[in-house]
Amino acid sequence: MTANFCMSLEQYIAKRWPGANISMRVLFWYCEAFDWKPAMRTLPDVPEAEPSENKNTVVAFVHIEPGDVEADNSAETKLVKNAKWLARKWEITRIILHSFTHLGREKADPEKARALLGRAQERLQNAGYSVDQTPYGYFLDLEIKAPGHPLARVYKEF
Numbered sequence: 001m002t003a004n005f006c007m008s009l010e011q012y013i014a015k016r017w018p019g020a021n022i023s024m025r026v027l028f029w030y031c032e033a034f035d036w037k038p039a040m041r042t043l044p045d046v047p048e049a050e051p052s053e054n055k056n057t058v059v060a061f062v063h064i065e066p067g068d069v070e071a072d073n074s075a076e077t078k079l080v081k082n083a084k085w086l087a088r089k090w091e092i093t094r095i096i097l098h099s100f101t102h103l104g105r106e107k108a109d110p111e112k113a114r115a116l117l118g119r120a121q122e123r124l125q126n127a128g129y130s131v132d133q134t135p136y137g138y139f140l141d142l143e144i145k146a147p148g149h150p151l152a153r154v155y156k157e158f
Helices: 009-016 075-089 110-126
Strands: 025-041 055-063 094-099 128-133 138-145 151-156
Touching: 055 075, 075 094, 075 110, 075 151, 094 110, 094 151, 110 128
Parallel strands: 055 094, 094 128
Antiparallel strands: 025 055, 025 138, 025 151
16 A cells, blocks of 8 residues: 655645635745845836845745635734744844745735735834835845744745
8 A cells, every 4th residue: 555645735734624724825034135126027007116125124925815815814914923923033123025926826816915915014014113015016136145044934824
């Protein structure tokens, strides 16, 4: 008898806990430097984007799925809480939200995803954090400098 160990995490969760739904995926990085330059526009109706240089920041690479933008979903709150937790661990107040639609299969409607990131940004700012978003609707040239530390890269699914 052979076992099939090629099951994805999504398949395992669906089999183990029927009805469970993991939607939002976030890869948090603590970056000593996180700089970007707009490289390619991917959405037609987005404003011109500018390059940016950032030091000592938590960067949240956020994949938003369709269920994440529903009214009764807690993914936005969990994104905010986890970003604050990691920023506190590094004793910083700087957070960057980066829409990153490469961590899952389904993508939320771009306008709804953008609105969710805007609400998360506002909530973090109201809590005393300095928050920016990378230009939405662009592929970016990135320069990242991150230390080799267990809390420099944290992956979460909500």
